Amino acid sequence: MTLKSNSLKLSPAAVLLATALVLLYVVATSFVNADESQLTARKLSEAGLILPLEKINKAAKNIKAGEILETELELKKGVYIYEIEILDNKSQVWELNLDAKTGKLIKLELED
Numbered sequence: 001m002t003l004k005s006n007s008l009k010l011s012p013a014a015v016l017l018a019t020a021l022v023l024l025y026v027v028a029t030s031f032v033n034a035d036e037s038q039l040t041a042r043k044l045s046e047a048g049l050i051l052p053l054e055k056i057n058k059a060a061k062n063i064k065a066g067e068i069l070e071t072e073l074e075l076k077k078g079v080y081i082y083e084i085e086i087l088d089n090k091s092q093v094w095e096l097n098l099d100a101k102t103g104k105l106i107k108l109e110l111e112d
Contacts, residue, residue, distance in 0.1 A: 041073045050080050050100035059103040060084045064094050073100060081106065 010018070044050040050073070051059075057068055066088040074081050080100035087093055097107040 037073050044073075044080065044100075051103050056082045056084070056098055056100070056103055059098060060086060060096050063096060063105055063108065064088065066094070069093065085111070 041050065041053065045052045053071065057071065060068065060071075060082075064086050066086040069085040069087050070083075071085075072083045074083060082096075082098045082100050084096045084098065085093055086096065093111040095107070095109050095111055096105065098104065099106055
């Protein structure tokens with residue numbers, strides 16, 4: 001019995017197109033997730049279940065001065081946590097985890 005290998009050969013243009021489509025999908029889904037996170041945060045804040053983003057940002061900057069690069073709201077073990085990345089004046093990136101309801105610091109660490 002002889003087995004033949006039917007390998008699929010793609011042109012460089014087809015590979016480039018496929019790569020571009022995959023990247024477009026990844027970017028588009030990340031924007032959708034970001035919008036969902038913002039909508040969830042707004043609803044929870046309006047309901048008084050978490051602090052508004054402005055208060056969280058102020059609390060984060062009081063803990064670690066610098067420029068806020070990113071803020072994400074996550075649900076961990078039934079508790080809403082804001083994960084905030086701050087770039088300090090030494091060009092170091094810090095990750096702060098704050099309790100979304102109280103604004104209290106849970107974790108502070110220097111990113112690698």
